[in-house]
Amino acid sequence: MCSYHPMVNPVCLVENVGSSFCVSDNAIRYLEQISQPVVVVSVVGLYRTGKSYLMNRLAGKRTGFALGSTIESETKGIWMWCVPHPNKPVHTLVLLDTEGLGDVKKGDSKVNDRCCPAPESSAWRFFSASTLVYNSRGTIDNIALEQLHFVTQLAEHIKVKSPTPAEGVENKEEEEEEDSQFVKFFPNFIWAVRDFSLELTTREKGPIKEDEYLDNALQLKKGIDDHTGPLGICFVFPMPATPESMSKLENLGEHFCDHVFTESRVKTLKGGHRVTGRMFSHLVRLYVETISSGNMPCLENAVVTLAQIENQAAVQEGLKVYQSGMAQVRSSFPVSADDILDEHQKWSQMATTEFMKRSFQDQEGKYISLLTEKVDEHYSELLGENASSSEQRCWQLLSKLSKGLNDGQQKGEYTKPGGYAIYCSHRDSVISHYQSQPGKGVKAEDVLEAFLSETNVEANFILQADNSLKEKDKEIQKQREKAALEEQQKKALEEKHKELQRAQQVEGKRHEERMQQMETKFEEEKRLQVEELERAMERKLAEQEDLIKKNYYEKAELMRQEIDQLKDEIGNISQSFFQQTAMPLIETGVDVFSKILHFKLMKSVLKSSPV
Template identity: 25%
Template sequence: MSPNPFSKTIPFRPGNPTHLLNYMSLGDDSGAVLLDEQALRILKKIQEPIAVITVVGSYRRGKSYFANTLLGRHDGFKLGSSVDGCTKGIDIWDTPFYHKDKRVVVIDCEGIDDPNQEVPWANKLFILCLAISSTLIYNINGIIGRDDIEKLFLMTKIVSLIQPPNDHKFLPNLVVLLRDFQLDSPPDFVEYFLNRLSKVNEDAAKDITKFFKKFNVYGIPHPGIRQDAMRNMSEVDTDQLDPSFVEKIEEAVTNIFDDLHPKYLNASPMTGVAFAEFLERCVVQINDPSNTMLSIPSAYEATISYAAQKAYESCLELYNEMMDHMSLEGFPISWDKFEDVHNTAFEEALKNFIQQIIGSVDQIQTFQKTFRDKITDIKDQFYMKNSSAMREYHEGWAHKLWKEHVAHGLEVENLFDTDQFEEAIALFEQAYETKVMPGQEAIQVLNEFKTNQYKDAIKLLNTYGILREERANEMLARQEAEKKYYEILQEEEQLKAEINNVKIENEKVQNQLEEKVKGMEECLRNQEQQIREDCQSRLNNMQDQLIRTLEKKPSFWDSVKDLVGSVAGANVLENFL
């Protein structure tokens, strides 16, 4: 069957539903939540910040259909026409889609009051949805009855079974859908909803405003089609639906996406790997019979550590690959090129690492320090390989050039005189200089020649009387002085290079950390701004409602006139006044 788009206003999202988790009953009112590995793999592939929209609520109330409209389609998640719930466990859309710098995952949850459910499963299901969602859509009957209100009150009490991280900012945006709403639309659905809620259960209304800093309410009218067509909503054409139904669906979906934020861990948005780990940690806690609460802090800490470990693995591998590519060209390479390749690889690996890690600023700084230490260890391994190749390279050339310029004049039948020897040494050093790759290895090899070959040659010529004792000692002293000079020069150059390299790395780390912290601060500001705007909007609506109420309320004397009941009586009163 071909896909069935909902409307042009809501983008059509290709894909199919797939199972995320289910519940296995173990008897005696106990059971275990089971995660699907294929669905977890889908989540782990998400590299952008992840946002999760979960649709929950009563079974057989169009919950799955609304989940489909979030995808811009009538079909998608399975719909049913029987009295039994259709969705079992939790299904996700297998193709997370991109929306405003984040990847969106839509979740369709089993009806929370399915008569075939076990009570522990219903509670665990709802707790899990509260913990993992960015936006939780609660789908209930448009005519708010006592039963619906009691379910909402139960929802707020379930929140108390979650140990929060210092506050309730981990809770999702709450959206309440009033389905088949037949009354005239109130000026403000949120105030209408809270008023209805307060009349039956004041605590429920207070808890919702306390726990959910951002929530909205939408009245969705009846689709306006016959009962037989309602049984096949996945196949219906949008033109068959009541325009007001389509309009309200479009309005709700558009606003839900406008208000959608990533799933945060503290001030850091989670990516797929972190979210999948967080989900698994929550499931482990829920399945533990000794746990009476879902501890968000412990799940957070485990997720933070896991995300850091995965970031270490992937980013160190990236650094290794880039450095390996350099080594394929063959060692030795110049130290300038070595540092250029390292800096490029380090910057790329660091950028990816900082993007992947989550947690507080202090935790992030600790992670990056550990990461940098690990990078240094890997760099040192490549350094030793290149240094060894460098030494071998210079030793090879030194021996070759010594043989070419000096060795033949140290044979007994061809011994140099003093001038010839000094000229040969000068030619050797000049030729060596043309082959040198700058670095400590070149100086070390030359100094070793001064210590060994030079001394042996001078002693040989001195033994045969070609060099006088004074001249030989003078040459040995000069070679020793040059050796020490080059050693000092080598140490100085090496120290300068190390300082420069550390400076470059520090700048890269500082820039990446500043960008990360700036992003976290921006996330916090956006969250706080969103809360302030929502509170101000509610306050404005309450003031408007109060003004409308006062305008409609009759004055005292108008009431007296009405009580008099006649124009004449009213005139008498007016004359009296």
């Protein structure tokens, strides 16, 4: 089920205005509605080379992206079309038409500043995609290879890790590590050649496949073998000149789309975290702002910034779930201590669950601790409101029940001989009816204690005025009054201790559940990191095999070292980081506000202790 209204037509996501870039607020707002994971497919290439045809086919539409002569070279920018993914339920396919690698009107075959956008701007388009489709026309010639060389050198204009010491200057080892890291983030690569008219055959091998044609073309271009990331699949589309070629073009189009839909993975961040449309909107704005300020985009910094944004939002969403759930309890105030405690446990757990859906890379537990703090603060406020509501209701009930008692006192019914016995009978009736009434809340015993303290003064006055009783009997009754008050004080205090004990038990269980949820979250993030590294290792192994086939043994040995490094990373991640490092940090942070809540409850108990 789509959680947003699908786009009818593409919209401009980033517009080139002169030498600067401008993010479309409307496009960003649209992306922010998408909570589903996104598969980002970016098509790049010269104008009027058939990019729009490919984009429309991927969108499952005949129109949308402008075709042919309707494209004006003056309109530069990145156009976006968001549609439900045809193969992956509850996923969104984000199509990006990245214009600007070249303008055929300018007639310049060189890859230079006049026909290429800023390298940094192209770089983030490259690394923001799950799949990059490079589109050219005719054959894979020198011009197309020059353009490809520009694409494969984009790694020089974007960083994986933020600079370390030495005033941000990288040494050779850091540069080599950067190069080896890029393979983790390279998108799937597809070369689509439109209006292809050559025969796929060679003198040595005879008929060949499209991928072999691509490989042969790359070997003819010196320097392309030095690309940072692995190249992928090639599709050739014939010129639609005859019915036969039209039919072939249609079949190839379906085959191309099926490959893109099947092989394109969900866009992930460094660490393997899946990107939603909302997160992608933050990435777009972050990259554009970084480039506009003249800085080089950094994937690691982007993840850190995005984690802060998402984790802060996750805290608010978790708190919103808790507040919304507890609002139902608040409407029923006053409620018993068990009732509000049970609801607190239920909704705090649901708040943590909601937080986990959006949070990521909260290894030190900063944001789960912040959520716990805010939940406990709100719970403390609710405890106060519930207590006030209970106290108000109890006094209202006693006021209503003791009306007859007050009337009798005003009429002097208790000041005559035998009046003390009548007063005690009426007062006991009030207490009995009060105790039988449900829904009094947490202050029922405290208010009854206060009521007995007040009536104890009245009772002693009436007792002393009752001439029907001897002094000895009066002393006995006086001690009974005192004992009854002390018994009620003891009962109220015991009730508070029970509340505190139950609260401690619930808090312990709540903390245990929270730690279990955090461990599950950490294990999931660890799994994603391992999968990311394993994919990178698969690419490196394939590249190493290719180098060995081409007798590039020295490069193959360097590749082996990078593969060993990836294996070591996988081994390190497989250790239980949560148990050894994260849990102690999280427990320390989370425990602080639990202790504050415990202190408030204890203070309430101490207030109820007899003097």
